[in-house]
Amino acid sequence: MKIKNLKFLFNFEDESFKKLIIDVLQKIPGQGLVPDILIFNTCDYSFTNSDAGNDGANTVWFDLRKLKKEPKKYQMKVIAHELAHLFLGHTPSNDMETHIEQDKEAKSLVKKWRF
Numbered sequence: 001m002k003i004k005n006l007k008f009l010f011n012f013e014d015e016s017f018k019k020l021i022i023d024v025l026q027k028i029p030g031q032g033l034v035p036d037i038l039i040f041n042t043c044d045y046s047f048t049n050s051d052a053g054n055d056g057a058n059t060v061w062f063d064l065r066k067l068k069k070e071p072k073k074y075q076m077k078v079i080a081h082e083l084a085h086l087f088l089g090h091t092p093s094n095d096m097e098t099h100i101e102q103d104k105e106a107k108s109l110v111k112k113w114r115f
Helices: 015-027 072-087 096-112
Strands: 006-009 037-041 046-048 058-062
Touching (some): 015 072, 058 072, 072 096
Parallel strands (some): 006 037, 037 058
Antiparallel strands (some): 046 058
């Protein structure tokens, strides 16, 4: 898999976590070229696709304080889950039914990717 453009923003000094994200991206089978992705360190887990702004880049937020307390396998699964939303073209939604359906689709893709 070729990573087109991966940017880490806002308090992302943790080199081991950067490496973990790249490892997850490289484990994703058959995705070809990864779109632009901005990675943020915040207090939650979330995503926004390129249609929602951020100069046409996909955006993923991770809570490193919380995530770093978990085993590495779980960390990789959370990273893969948020990235799955991007690969599936999901748009964040306040509608609970849509949110639940998108979460099911992302979980299914993560399982297919064998995380």
